[in-house]
Amino acid sequence: MAILTVLQAVNAALKQEMRRDDRVVVLGEDVGKNGGVFRATEGLYDEFGSDRVLDTPLAESGIIGTAIGMALYGLRPVPEIQFLDFIYPAFDQIVNELAKFRYRSGGQYPAPVVIRSPYGGGIRGGHYHSQSSEAYFAHTPGLKVVIPSTPYDAKGLLASAIRDEDPVLFLEPKRIYRTVKAEVPDTEYTVPIGVARIAREGRSCSIFCYGAMVHVALEAAEKAKEKGTEVEVVDLRSLVPLDEEAVLASVRKTGRAVVLYEAPRTGGFGAEISALIAERALEYLEAPIVRVAGFDTPFPYTLEHVYMPDARRVLAAVDRVMNF
Amino acid sequence: MSSPTEVSPLYQVLDAPAEPGAPPASPLPTPDLLRLYRGMVRIRTVDSRMLNLQRQGRIGFYGTATGEEAAVVGSGCAFEPRDWIFPALRQGGIALLRDYPLDLYVAQCVGNSADLLRGRQMPCHYSDRRIHFVSWSSVIATQLPHAVGAAMAARLRRDPVVCGAYLGDGATSEGDFHVAMNFAGVYRAPVVFVCQNNQFAISVPIERQTASAGIAVKAAAYGFEGVRVDGNDVLACYLATRKAVDKARAGGGPTLVEAVTYRRGGHSSSDDPSRYRDERVTEEWARRDPILRFRRWLEARGLWNDPEEERFQTEVKSAVDEAIRRVEAAPPVDPGSMFEDVFAEMPAQLRAQRREALGE
Ligand SMILES: Cc1ncc(C[n+]2csc(CCOP(=O)(O)OP(=O)(O)O)c2C)c(N)n1
Numbered sequence: 001m002a003i004l005t006v007l008q009a010v011n012a013a014l015k016q017e018m019r020r021d022d023r024v025v026v027l028g029e030d031v032g033k034n035g036g037v038f039r040a041t042e043g044l045y046d047e048f049g050s051d052r053v054l055d056t057p058l059a060e061s062g063i064i065g066t067a068i069g070m071a072l073y074g075l076r077p078v079p080e081i082q083f084l085d086f087i088y089p090a091f092d093q094i095v096n097e098l099a100k101f102r103y104r105s106g107g108q109y110p111a112p113v114v115i116r117s118p119y120g121g122g123i124r125g126g127h128y129h130s131q132s133s134e135a136y137f138a139h140t141p142g143l144k145v146v147i148p149s150t151p152y153d154a155k156g157l158l159a160s161a162i163r164d165e166d167p168v169l170f171l172e173p174k175r176i177y178r179t180v181k182a183e184v185p186d187t188e189y190t191v192p193i194g195v196a197r198i199a200r201e202g203r204s205c206s207i208f209c210y211g212a213m214v215h216v217a218l219e220a221a222e223k224a225k226e227k228g229t230e231v232e233v234v235d236l237r238s239l240v241p242l243d244e245e246a247v248l249a250s251v252r253k254t255g256r257a258v259v260l261y262e263a264p265r266t267g268g269f270g271a272e273i274s275a276l277i278a279e280r281a282l283e284y285l286e287a288p289i290v291r292v293a294g295f296d297t298p299f300p301y302t303l304e305h306v307y308m309p310d311a312r313r314v315l316a317a318v319d320r321v322m323n324f
Numbered sequence: 325m326s327s328p329t330e331v332s333p334l335y336q337v338l339d340a341p342a343e344p345g346a347p348p349a350s351p352l353p354t355p356d357l358l359r360l361y362r363g364m365v366r367i368r369t370v371d372s373r374m375l376n377l378q379r380q381g382r383i384g385f386y387g388t389a390t391g392e393e394a395a396v397v398g399s400g401c402a403f404e405p406r407d408w409i410f411p412a413l414r415q416g417g418i419a420l421l422r423d424y425p426l427d428l429y430v431a432q433c434v435g436n437s438a439d440l441l442r443g444r445q446m447p448c449h450y451s452d453r454r455i456h457f458v459s460w461s462s463v464i465a466t467q468l469p470h471a472v473g474a475a476m477a478a479r480l481r482r483d484p485v486v487c488g489a490y491l492g493d494g495a496t497s498e499g500d501f502h503v504a505m506n507f508a509g510v511y512r513a514p515v516v517f518v519c520q521n522n523q524f525a526i527s528v529p530i531e532r533q534t535a536s537a538g539i540a541v542k543a544a545a546y547g548f549e550g551v552r553v554d555g556n557d558v559l560a561c562y563l564a565t566r567k568a569v570d571k572a573r574a575g576g577g578p579t580l581v582e583a584v585t586y587r588r589g590g591h592s593s594s595d596d597p598s599r600y601r602d603e604r605v606t607e608e609w610a611r612r613d614p615i616l617r618f619r620r621w622l623e624a625r626g627l628w629n630d631p632e633e634e635r636f637q638t639e640v641k642s643a644v645d646e647a648i649r650r651v652e653a654a655p656p657v658d659p660g661s662m663f664e665d666v667f668a669e670m671p672a673q674l675r676a677q678r679r680e681a682l683g684e
Contacts, residue, residue, distance in 0.1 A: 033600040034527035057497035057533050058464055058525050086463060089499060124384045126446035128462035265677070295662070295677045301384075302435040302443030303662045306681055 004184040007177040009151035010040045010116070013158035014078065016188060018048050021076060024162060027054035028063055028080030037082055038118055038177060064090035064115065068098050071111040076162055084119035084171065085128045091136075098167045099142035114161045114168045120212050120262055121294075121308050122175030126301035132211075132263035132294070137169050138239045138272070144168040145239040146193055149214035151182045153237060156191030164193060173212035180215065194238050196246035202230035205256035205321050208247060208273050210236040213260045213309065220314035229322055239269050247273060248281050255286040256321040262308055265293035287324030290317040331537040332552045334584060337559035338621050351559060354627055356401075359421075360558050361622060362636060363397035364615050367417035369640045370426070374433060374447075377648070378593045383433040385447045389414040391556070391588030392520055394614030397421065398561025399488070399518045399581065402569050408456040408478075408487045410471040412464075413448055413592075414520060415490045422455040426647040431654070438654035442661050465495040468504035468517070475513040475572075486572045487515045494525025496542065497533055505580070509546035512577035516568045517543075519580065520555065522587035527600035543580035555585030556614040559621075585614075 004012060018024045026044055028036075032055035035042030045053040056063050060081055067077035081087045087094070094115070101111040121130040138145045146161055146168055148154040154172070161168040199214055200221050207217040214235045221231035234250050236243065251257050257277050259270040274289045292309045300307050337351060350357065371388040378386040389396050392414060400418035403409060409418055420429060428440055432450045435443035440452060441459075451459035458474075460467050471489030478485035495501055496519065508515050519539045523530050536542060543550030553564045561583050568579035586609035590597050597603070622628035663670060663678040670678070 029525070030527045032527075035599070037526065037594075055528050055532050058494035058528065059497040059499065061499050062497070088463075124446075126449075126462070127444070129446070266673075295681060296674055297662055297666050298444070300444050300662050301446055302657055303659055306659045306662060 001183045001185055003181050004151045004155075005178045005181050006148070006151050006154045006172065007038060007040055009154035009184050010158060010172060011042055012184065013155040013162070014041060014044060015047070016155075017159055017162045018044065018052065020188070021162075022052075023074065023076040024078060025052045025054065025070065025075055026078050026080065027056050027067060029056060029058055029082050031055060031080050036080065038174065040116070040118075040172070041080065060086055060088075060090035061093050064093040064098065064113070067113045067115075068093060068101065068111050071113045072101070072109055076112060076114075078114045078116060078162060081115060081117040083125075083129050084117045084133055085131045087115075087117060087133070094137070094143065094169075095140050099140045102166065103142055110165055111167055112165055114158070114164070114170055116158070116170045116172060118174035118177070119171045120173045120175055121299055121304055122212060124301065124304055127298050130299040130304070132261070134169075134171060134239060135263060135267055135269045138269050142167070143240065144193060145171065146237065147171045147173065147211045147239065148237065149173065149176070149199070149211055149235050150180060151184045153191050153197070155184055156189050157193060157237065159188070160190040160193050163190065168193070171211065175212040176215060191237075194241040194243055196243035197235045197237055198246075198250070199233040199235040200231065202232035202254065204230040204254060205258065205318055206232045206234055206250040206254045207258045207260055207314065207318070208234050208236060208250075208270070209260040210239065211262070213262055216309060216311055216314060217260055219311040220318060223311060223315055224318050229318060231318060236273075242272075242276075244276055244280075247276055251277050251281040252284045255284050257285065257289045258292060258314065258317045258321060259289060260292045260309060260314060262294050264296045265291060266296050268293050287321040290320050292317045332540060335551060335553040335560050335564055336557050337563060338554075338557045338617055350625065351563060357622065357627060360397055360401055360562060361615075361618055361628065363401065363417065363421050364393035364558060364618065365636060366420060366640050367393050367396060368615060369637065370417075370420070370429070370644055373641070373644045373648070374430075375593060377433070378447075382652070383447050385593055386433065387413045387448050387592040388589050389417055391609060391613065392522055392585045393417065394558035394561050394618070395518070395520045395555040395583035395585050398558040399565040399583065402562055402565035403486065403488050404569075406456070406485055407569070408458060408471070408474055408485060410458050410467040410474070410487060410489050411450070411460055412467065412490045412492060412495065414492070416448055416450050419450050419452065419455060419457045422457060424450065424452055424455055424457065426643055427651055428452065430644070430647045430651045434651050436651070436654045436656050437658070438651045439657070442665075443657040465491060465498035465500040468495070468500050469507065472504045472508045472511070472513050472515050475508070475515040476511050479514055484573055485514070486569050487513075489515055489517045491517065491519050492525060493519060493521040493523065493530050493533055493539060494528065495519075496539055505542065505546040508578040509548050512575075514572035514575070515578045516565060516572055517578065517580040518565060519582045521582050521584050524587050524591070524597075524601070526591045526595060527597075529601070538582055538584070540580055540582035548578045548580070550580040550582065552582045552584060555583030556609075556612050556617060558614055558618050
């Protein structure tokens, strides 16, 4: 066991999978010699060489498009998109190509590509280094969307993603890249995709969240405890496929739901969670569902602290569902 | 016609041999020469001051043009005030050439209530409609089709306006670059692409970016001219761009100007270039410093001297310091402003969110 950051855990998973399977290749901007702008791919170039760790030209559609071709041919490419904000030049390749290859070829041409990308706010990155656009991708059938919130899950889920037969968008909450540290086994393990995690147990109310927001929820839960409210924090870990049973079970237990995500509120993935609860657990609810999310504005620069959900806003939502 | 695998010759002016005996000819009137020189010194000074602010945590990010001042200023001066500039990360100096006040420059980086952009963008994303300096995103190459479209629109309106489309070498790999070049060629749009080939896109060297011999050659495939200029020779940058701008204005279509230069610093304040490149090469390029080279050229012609230099440096430094002092004294942006400008009129839903954010 070693204490790793989320970033080091990602790095450990990449090394582990590249050693285990020579079909795994990494490609992207600055991922080679430089080890990635966040250092997620540090050491890979030295260990695996320029054949398996490719510093690509600056072109996201090229990175994803060629990764698809490699996957069709039998490799296991793990492209990096430097910031999720820069994924859109590859949107067509992801949405129309990557996600649909298996289906449109009657299962003949699966494309097991794992796109890694740092995402989310909290680093003062302004409009273009902060976005949480998971909802666009979760809306795309054929693409799995996985988001870890701990070092343990980062390593285990990334390993699972790379071994998965389907394309996976693996979103890394960059705000907690270096701030969240925990023990991670040195040995090989995987964490199954599609299974939520109860990050904290509680009976009074549930908070459904993922990524960096899990830690905001935990902070709020700690504060709520002072008032005697036992908050349960459910870390979804995977948006597609979604562990619907875990969501419903928690609501049945607590009868109160707060849905927390940092993306703009409208059409965000939290709306899907709210709909699920409304459709299948309405009779258990003691209070209306409350969403805490980013506002419906572009991600701001200096007003990031106003924009991003924080423990104060989450606590207010908890109060609302508790005192309905 | 240049070949894709053979590097075309560099256009140079500063080092061109003078006619023996004859007094060295000047390609430009003295005030223009001094404007170029002062423009370069101004950016160098502003950059170093702003990078310091970043190191002190007073601004969040900064990208300098150090070593690339000739490319920025030489090309920038070649456009007229009515022309539109579509900048990338390193062309803030062009805004200053167009009389963009230093206060606004600093305020954009600080992002408080003195900022025209209301603290919404990261530093180095200056824009000001009054000087036709268009807002850019951080997303590489996206501005290039915009520049072509604006140029097409200017021609449609019969305005004698040329658009300057700025990019780095890395940007030439993006689809938007190729799309822009193709549209520019097909419509013979009055646009001049200026590529500052500073050899690196963060850590990725130019050889990993393209297999063609440089950037200028790419224009041939789109049916127009590409020129390769010494990007550390401010006169070459000015004259080559000027020619391209004049040609575009006269209906001669687009040009791609490649200014071959070198990014002497890190990519930005968050980069450490010693991880991926040999810094001895950087030192070599420092010896070809565009400012020093031009200063020697001016001094040899009696157009500049040490006292002038000292006076000008002091003037710029104190102007920057005063701008910083004034800007930093301004209050932070009003939190409610975050909800403005999303749409021309704020929808009810957003008004409700604003009330929620302000705790009303
Ligand atoms: C579409 C997109 N992909 C990636 C990035 C991250 N990024 C920012 S600057 C940069 C390199 C740009 O290189 P170049 O175009 O040569 O310009 P330079 O910074 O060297 O002037 C990269 C990869 C981005 N901003 N946009």
